[in-house]
Structures are given as C-alpha cells and as structure tokens.
Amino acid sequence: MHDQAKRLRERMQQSQPSRQTRLVTVTSGKGGVGKSNFSLNFALALREKGHKAILFDVDLGLANLDVLMGITPKRHLLHLLEKETSVWDILETGPGDLEFIAGGSGFTQILQLDTEKLDILFQKLNSLHGYADTIIFDTGAGISQESLRFMLSSDEVILVTTPEPPAITDAYAVIKMIHSRNPETKVRLVINRATSEQEGRATSEKLAMVAKRFLDMEVSKLGYVMDDQHVTKAVKQQRPYLLAYPQSPASRSIRNLVAEYLGSTAGSTGTPGGFKGFLNKLKGLIQ
Numbered sequence: 001m002h003d004q005a006k007r008l009r010e011r012m013q014q015s016q017p018s019r020q021t022r023l024v025t026v027t028s029g030k031g032g033v034g035k036s037n038f039s040l041n042f043a044l045a046l047r048e049k050g051h052k053a054i055l056f057d058v059d060l061g062l063a064n065l066d067v068l069m070g071i072t073p074k075r076h077l078l079h080l081l082e083k084e085t086s087v088w089d090i091l092e093t094g095p096g097d098l099e100f101i102a103g104g105s106g107f108t109q110i111l112q113l114d115t116e117k118l119d120i121l122f123q124k125l126n127s128l129h130g131y132a133d134t135i136i137f138d139t140g141a142g143i144s145q146e147s148l149r150f151m152l153s154s155d156e157v158i159l160v161t162t163p164e165p166p167a168i169t170d171a172y173a174v175i176k177m178i179h180s181r182n183p184e185t186k187v188r189l190v191i192n193r194a195t196s197e198q199e200g201r202a203t204s205e206k207l208a209m210v211a212k213r214f215l216d217m218e219v220s221k222l223g224y225v226m227d228d229q230h231v232t233k234a235v236k237q238q239r240p241y242l243l244a245y246p247q248s249p250a251s252r253s254i255r256n257l258v259a260e261y262l263g264s265t266a267g268s269t270g271t272p273g274g275f276k277g278f279l280n281k282l283k284g285l286i287q
C-alpha cells in the first residue's frame with residue numbers, strides 16, 4: 001500500500017495540466033493484419049522519442065497485447081467500477097517501461113455499460129489527462145455499431161491494412177462506414193507487411209485516392225511497416241519486435257512512421273478532446 005501511494009505521488013508529479021491527451025483508435029477491416037503488433041511497437045517507438053504513449057487493450061481476440069508482451073495483468077479496466085480502485089491501480093508496466101491497461105473485455109461490453117457506469121469509468125480514466133500524450137486503443141477487427149462508435153468518439157483513427165486486396169477492400173469498407181456517420185473523422189492509413197517501400201507507398205496512395213474520388217474524403221497516409229520475419233520471431237518470444245530486434249526492417253520502418261506522426265501531430269491545430277471529449281461524443285452517439 002505504501003508503495004502504491006508513493007507510485008501515485010510520483011505519477012501525479014509527472015502530470016502536466018497543459019498537456020493535451022490524444023485518444024487514438026487502431027482498427028482494421030480484416031482481422032490478423034497486425035493491429036496489436038502495430039499498436040504495441042508504435043507505442044514503444046513513441047516512448048523512445050520521449051512521447052508518453054499508453055496502450056489500452058480493448059480487443060477480446062485470442063492474441064492479446066499481454067501475450068505479445070509476455071505479461072499477466074493483475075487488474076483490468078472494469079476494476080475501475082470498484083469504488084476504491086483508481087486508474088493508477090490498473091496501470092500495468094510492460095517491457096520497455098510501457099504503461100498498459102488491460103481491457104478485461106471487448107469494447108462491445110464496455111460500450112454496453114449503462115451511462116452511470118460509463119461516467120464512473122471515464123471520470124477515473126480522465127486522471128490520465130495531462131499525464132499521457134497519447135492513449136492508443138488496440139481494438140478488434142470488423143465494423144460493428146460498437147466499434148464504429150468507438151472510432152467516431154476518438155480524436156483520430158489509425159486504420160491498418162496489409163497490401164493484400166481482401167484487406168484493402170475491408171479497409172475501404174471501414175472508411176465508407178466512418179464517412180457515412182461523420183466525414184470529418186480523422187483517419188490515417190498504415191500499411192503493415194509491405195514488401196518494399198514502393199509497395200507501402202503505392203498501397204496507401206491507392207486507398208487514399210479511392211476515398212477521395214468516391215467519397216470525397218481526405219484520408220491521410222501515415223506510413224508503412226515492412227513485412228519482416230523478425231516480427232514472427234518476436235511474437236514467439238513474447239517480446240515486442242522493437243525491443244527484441246531494434247535494427248530489423250520492421251523496427252526501422254516503424255521509427256520512420258513515428259517521426260512522421262510526431263511531425264504531423266506537432267503541426268495539427270485541432271485540440272484533442274481526451275477522455276471527456278470521448279465520453280461526450282459517445283453519449284451523443286448512443287442517444
């Protein structure tokens with residue numbers, strides 16, 4: 001208990017009220033395209049640059065983030081509904097000092113909580129405002145009403161696809177669905193498992209062009225991650241590839257992507273809504 005209080009004090013001291021916390025949802029149309037690996041290594045690469053990213057698992061899938069990190073979380077998000085539990089109690093530390101929150105259930109379950117419970121959850125989560133720069137939600141694939149609400153409530157959506165046509169088609173379906181509800185939603189494309197820089201660029205350009213032509217929607221190109229056997233090796237070792245193989249093609253490419261992300265985020269004018277903004281938007285969508 002004493003340790004916990006000390007930890008809490010230290011963390012509170014690190015909070016900067018002026019810091020705007022951005023909520024980013026990582027999603028895809030098709031499953032298995034590499035969302036969790038991307039989210040994990042993206043968060044780590046951001047932290048390497050001194051940008052405080054916290055990872056949030058809201059996928060109920062089999063290969064969860066904790067498995068990729070080789071840790072067993074003691075607490076998860078829904079523990080916040082217990083009166084005495086604070087957000088600092090559920091914040092786990094993984095490899096590379098990455099801070100991580102286990103969902104404990106998928107976002108479908110989270111979003112099906114009644115408004116009173118959602119309020120408690122988000123009020124507590126809001127303590128992270130000013131503490132983190134970016135909160136990254138790793139979600140499951142697919143386009144249910146719940147996942148759509150989650151995307152529409154975040155400050156931005158990172159849409160992951162591989163260069164394979166079925167994955168691209170499904171990614172386009174996600175863009176179309178987002179567009180039909182709110183064309184202003186900020187969507188950024190990541191091409192995972194590109195076999196060359198050329199393929200990475202061409203795939204995102206094609207997808208962005210189709211969105212522009214058929215939906216008149218601006219979708220930005222965040223970058224690509226190389227298809228790399230080191231990723232599979234790292235997954236088997238239950239270690240993030242950025243830490244296990246820092247000089248591998250996948251690690252190099254995600255660092256480039258992070259440089260791009262930090263450059264563009266620094267220049268963006270919009271103020272992120274953080275957890276409060278997220279909850280307000282969510283409530284608007286539920287009514």
Ligand SMILES: Nc1ncnc2c1ncn2[C@@H]1O[C@H](COP(=O)(O)OP(=O)(O)O)[C@@H](O)[C@H]1O
Pocket residue numbers: 028031032033034035036037038061063192193225226227228229231232235250
């Ligand atoms: N950049 C990559 N290069 C090679 N294989 C990859 C890459 N990214 C993901 N994979 C493979 O795809 C599998 C699924 O990745 P995962 O992140 O769990 O996908 P998702 O979260 O979208 O279901 C991984 O176990 C790994 O074998």
Ligand SMILES: [Mg+2]
Pocket residue numbers: 035036037059061063064139140
């Ligand atoms: Mg996953």
